[in-house]
Amino acid sequence: MNPGAYFSRHAQVLVGSLGRIAQQPLAAFMTMAVIGVALALPLLLNVFLQNARAAGGNLTDAYDLSVYLDKKADTARAQALAKQLRLRGDVATVRVITADQALTEFRAASGFGKALDALQDNPLPDTLVVTPTLDAGTPQGTESLKAAIASMPDVQVVQLDTEWVKRLNAILEVVRHVVLLTAALLGVGVVLIVSNTIRLDILNRRAEIEVMKLVGASDGFTRRPFLYAGIWYGLGGGFLAVILVTLGTVFLSGPVAHLAILYGSDFRLEGLGFVSMLEVLGASAALAWAGSWLSVRRHIRAIEPT
Amino acid sequence: MIRFDQVYKRYPNGREALAGVSFAVASGELAFLTGHSGAGKSSILKLIALIERPTRGQVIVNDRNIAAIKARGIAQFRRQIGVVFQDHKLLHDRPVMDNVALPLIIAGVPRREIDKRVRAALDQVGLLGKEKSRPLELSTGEQQRVGIARAVVARPSLLIADEPTGNLDPDLAREVMQLFKRFSDVGVTVVVATHDVHLIESFDARRVRLSDGRVVAGEVPA
Secondary structure, three states: OOHHHHHHHHHHHHHHHHHHHHHOHHHHHHHHHHHHHHHHHHHHHHHHHHHHHHHHHHOHHHHOEEEEEOOOOOHHHHHHHHHHHHOOOOEEEEEEEOHHHHHHHHHHHHOOHHHHHOOOOOOOOOEEEEEEOOOOOOHHHHHHHHHHHHOOOOEEEEEOOOHHHHHHHHHHHHHHHHHHHHHHHHHHHHHHHHHHHHHHHHHHOHHHHHHHHHOOOOHHHHHHHHHHHHHHHHHHHHHHHHHHHHHHHHHHHHHHHHHHHHOOOOOOOOOOOHHHHHHHHHHHHHHHHHHHHHHHHHHHHHOOOO | OEEEEEEEEEOOOOOEEEEEEEEEEOOOOEEEEEOOOOOOHHHHHHHHOOOOOOOEEEEEEOOEEHHHOOHHHHHHHHOOEEEEOOOOOOOOOOOHHHHHHHHHHHHOOOHHHHHHHHHHHHHHOOOOOOOOOOHHHOOHHHHHHHHHHHHHOOOOOEEEEEOOOOOOOHHHHHHHHHHHHHHHHOOOEEEEEOOOHHHHOOOOOEEEEEEOOEEEEEEOOO
16 A cells, blocks of 8 residues: 555544544533543643742842941952952842942931931941842852852851742742642543543444454554544543633633732733643643553454454 | 365354364355254354354365464455345445445555445445445345445455345345356355255255254255
């Protein structure tokens, strides 16, 4: 058989199996809906995880290092240190807050103006605010930057509050594992659902399979329409899952945006991207195909003409 | 060509359907298997089509010892055999066209060729023009002829039929038998199991009479 005829035969079976599914639209829709719901749950969780990560990533301020210089060091020294730091590959920006500026800011912000006037000297040191580059903005990266800065002359204290960032990351890591576990369990569920649906299809068409085998159909030929039916169930279910996740994202985007505004952020919930949608369809089709394969392998062989 | 050599068939329930059956049918010959129901006619046809395996003895079909055909090779083997069933075994949810085309689709015959050959087969059984009918819209005799068209459409070298006239009135039955005779005239080996000895009296053909799983008479009319 030439390749063209081979593909046209497969295409015929592919379309034929879709036609067969369309003959029982309600039953087919139910199967697809079950697949869709099963896939939508881990997908929605994953969308939230990705968004939480993105939100965490926006809070780069949390990774800023406050470098307090020795009181003995003057402003020129502070500028020199800032210049030196700016040359580092892992530093994005360095802002110099001189002792005078700091005092002015403090006076304005704290409301302790009168009390501060009583002081003879400015008690505040010169300060450098160091922002690491995006690449170096990891907990490890900032830790090593902190150590490097702390060992420089005239640096008294380097402050870095990463504890809560570490905790957030740990929480996200737990959530990620929950997502994986849920996805794995529901993925197995999809395989079993399709396997059972295809098993019923096979039993319903027992007489037909028998006749096909009698006139010389191989097991492979007999299996093909059922395997393709499985792929259609998977694609249909995947499509419904994408719709459900998109609807879910739209449903939640309002409240999330409101919450973000209260935190003074313009954060927006990101839904599934186009590539992710294709991935969902592919994965769903693959799971459903596996399910129909499980069924077909056992039940088609068991049907023999008598 | 078919040869049975001391063939025994015992079913799992202990019933011995064939007890040392030997006979041969030459290429292009028409042969009738006769006998009461339960005499072993159907068992012989099942062995030929590899639906069952012999318990003992040798079965040669188309010069092949069927014992050498593994499970994987059965499908390919059956494509050389046309089978006609008493209950037609048609697919009721498909039109006549699709039913008859099934062996060609399985064999991977191109679409255009399929249409042509299905029409030719339907013409042979006198059903040209019924392509779009559903089997249940046809009479029993017509359904049987659809089954025959399906059996011959792939031009098998061997045609076997199990009580093909069982549900037909005498005129229709005679017509169907004459159809089988015509196929043997053009070189197809035809084996027909039937209990209707009167019907086949006028046919010039080999007869293998069975009783209780044994051949009690096998003759070729002069």
